[in-house]
Amino acid sequence: MKTLLVAEYRDGRLLGSTYDLVAFASQLGGESAMFLVGSDSDLPQYDGTLYLADSAKYGEFNPSVHKQLLLDVIDKEQPDMVVFNHSSYGWDLAPRVALAMGAAQISEVVDIVDGALVTPVCNAKLRREIKAKTAKCVVTLQAGAFTLSGEPSGTVAVEKIECDAKSLVVFNGYEESEAGGVDLSKAEIIVSAGRGIGKPENLEIIRSLAKALKGEYGASRPVVDSEWAEHNRQVGTTGQTVSPKLYVACGISGAIQHIAGMKKSEFIVAVNTDRDAPIGEVADVLVVADLKQFVPALTERLAG
Structure with missing residues (x-):
């Protein structure tokens, strides 16, 4: 070949x-x-x-x-x-x-x-x-x-190499979407939110942890479909496929489409109240806890 x-x-x-x-x-x-x-x-x-x-x-x-x-x-x-x-x-x-x-x-x-x-x-x-x-x-x-x-x-x-081809098209440059171009595939650390965050206001919990870790925040498809996060933050086969050094999945059960988009991450931490959630099968560490309590406490510890 x-x-x-x-x-x-x-x-x-x-x-x-x-x-x-x-x-x-x-x-x-x-x-x-x-x-x-x-x-x-x-x-x-x-x-x-x-x-x-x-x-x-x-x-x-x-x-x-x-x-x-x-x-x-x-x-x-x-x-x-x-x-x-x-x-x-x-x-x-x-x-x-x-x-x-x-x-x-x-x-x-x-x-x-x-x-x-x-x-x-x-x-x-x-x-x-x-x-x-x-x-x-x-x-x-x-x-x-x-x-x-x-x-x-x-x-x-x-x-x-060279060629004699001529073009009738003038390329003026790239323009990012109004939501801003986010290339999660380049991020070394990603903290992602799933349906388990409960309501859109709780996305700030995920953003804060991502900021404390100097990473980016992502989201599962249900969060994006609910319009709690922009589509360019979606991780999975219908969003972006990522392979960061650290991936933290918060309140994500682990649908096959999401797992396919992040399973090549070097180290995966999952935070979920369900110890039998499918995400646990690919996680290196599974934290069985309420993310709304655990994630802010972790963020505060990192900040201190």
């Missing part, structure tokens, strides 16, 4: 999600190469060939031009699989490339099982295993679904 990893560059820097691609390729096995429209001032730590186009010349986001640059590399490398992040860049570019290649596209991959790619379906209530019928395929990876076991390492062999 030979894979081509499509890295992303934004606001003059390499995105950390590049290493999700590397982790996926490592789990899949075989050879890999990388494609990037960026700058040699911020290169990935990666053992392999990096095909680098200058973002100052071609722009950080210019789908028609980037597609041609990428197709030129595909023609040279002949990969079995082209891999993108499941991001705005991947959403736009992956279908264009798949169509040009005559390849199958498999979106939002969360796992690999016996050589098959796993994706969520039925509003993430189920997961399916897919194998492409075409000789080649294009895939996108759900954020945080694949992570390196250690720090990135390696030295790339850079091969600079």
Whole structure:
């Protein structure tokens, strides 16, 4: 299996999600190469060939031009699989490339099982295993679904590339949503609220603990569906997939969709009144207590 990893560059820097691609390729096995429209001032730590186009010349986001640059590399490398992040860049570019290649596209991959790619379906209530019928395929990876076991390492062999493609589109930049862009996949500590907080006012208990731990706060789907928290705070297969160093689940019973989105956290603490809650099966520590009493006491202890 030979894979081509499509890295992303934004606001003059390499995105950390590049290493999700590397982790996926490592789990899949075989050879890999990388494609990037960026700058040699911020290169990935990666053992392999990096095909680098200058973002100052071609722009950080210019789908028609980037597609041609990428197709030129595909023609040279002949990969079995082209891999993108499941991001705005991947959403736009992956279908264009798949169509040009005559390849199958498999979106939002969360796992690999016996050589098959796993994706969520039925509003993430189920997961399916897919194998492409075409000789080649294009895939996108759900954020945080694949992570390196250690720090990135390696030295790339850079091969600079160019093309003559012209674009009629002018990209003016990225604009965050009114609620603000929160990328929980980058957080090292996350404290999440579940239905067990009881009422929206109690979300402040969770926010306070997250602040004391110098982390971010998240939420389960029921909390978001109740409009107690913004959707960009939702953890799970219908929200963000995360893998922080510490994940604290407060009042979260542990629906399969939520667990799928946080089970790769390095250390999981669950606070729940139900000692038999499913979240306890993945937690390293289960605190059987009323979060409305335990969490404020813990926050006060940390502050003191």
